[in-house]
Amino acid sequence: MDSTKETSNTYKEDLLLRMGLNDNKAGMEGLDKEKINKIIMGATKGSRFYGNELKKEKQVNQRIENMMQQKARITSQQLREAQLQVDRFAMELEHCRDLSNTIVHVDMDAFYAAVEMRDNPELKDKPIAVGSMSMLSTSNYHARRFGVRAAMPGFIAKRLCPHLIIVPLNFDKYRVVSKQVGICLAPTSICSWVSCRIRSQLQMPRHNWPEERRRYFIKTGNSAENDEPGKEVNNLSEYELSASPLLFEDSPPDLQPPGNPSQVNCKEQNKLQIPQKSVVFGTSAEEVVKEIRFRIEQKTTLTASAGIAPNTMLAKVCSDKNKPNGQYQILPSRQAVMEFIKDLPIRKISGIGKVTEKMLKALGIITCAELYQQRALLSLLFSETSWHYFLHISLGLGSTHLARGNLQVEG
């Protein structure tokens, strides 16, 4: 066998994986990866960056080789013992599984790019990215169709998409919007942290909330902001009976952008001609999150996506599922969690990066189900912290509460 050729081919594939397009991101499905990678590699080959990446790639390959040698030395006896120990631990974890909390992960869609598009209408319908010729922070969905994404140098992005408009970063602006987004969570009885990413813990269900506290008046044009439902409704309480807002209790239509509020299905036939349409949200977690996203959009004219799940790990993954401008919930049952986890690629989980992905792939592990199948082996090849972490993932377990008083804003 021609081992030289073998090796060089393998390296080529390795480098494509390391430097080629990473399409593990919303809005990047079905791209012509081959064509895109050709352009990327053409722009990067021979650079210092390229040399450095090559070196790092070799280190990772070495690590994998060491691991495989270690694996070859494992006896079936060792494996059996490991299996017993791991399963004992897994049983303990299972015993402690907590499905009683609801974690919400809110994530602004293409945040920086969305802010820039909002503030400069000329950018609408054009492929844009935020950052510089050296480095991009994010891109809009239009640009993603060309393979342009966050963490890509601007000059390469320009080769992929010559019409790309690169807008410089305006951190002050993003900070302001982040604050606004944080405010949007407060009245929903949710505590949470704020910026372009928000994790929040649903503290108390609001079964007892009166409808008025869940009603919002849809903003049209530049009218006053309406992010305080209680207040607004108090002013209008005399109209209550005739206003007859739609109450969609737990199975409402999907919310539409305020641009076409008619689809929110509101009744308008109130005698007093209240100049705004209103909408009332239900009390389920799904409804609370719809309300949050509605509030965010009303306040900032930007859209957010969200994930709802029994723990932070799953909520984060869920928030990506229906991006942009959507949400997804994993119901709080073991079966629902395991079903969701089964075919999920481990790379989708926060904390599994490209190195871990590659190491596990060398062991035949791509999905969470495979991660579970190999649990005994993993306990022999990785540190305790690591295999505990892997086991948590493969059982769909994660943190069920948020520190720091419940609201965390990242960005």
Added chain:
DNA sequence: TACATACAC
């Protein structure tokens, strides 16, 4: 302790 690596944003 100090340094390196992995990861997220």
Added chain:
DNA sequence: TATGGTGTATGTA
């Protein structure tokens, strides 16, 4: 022309 800056966690010498 050009491939970030910062913070956290973990592992190792």
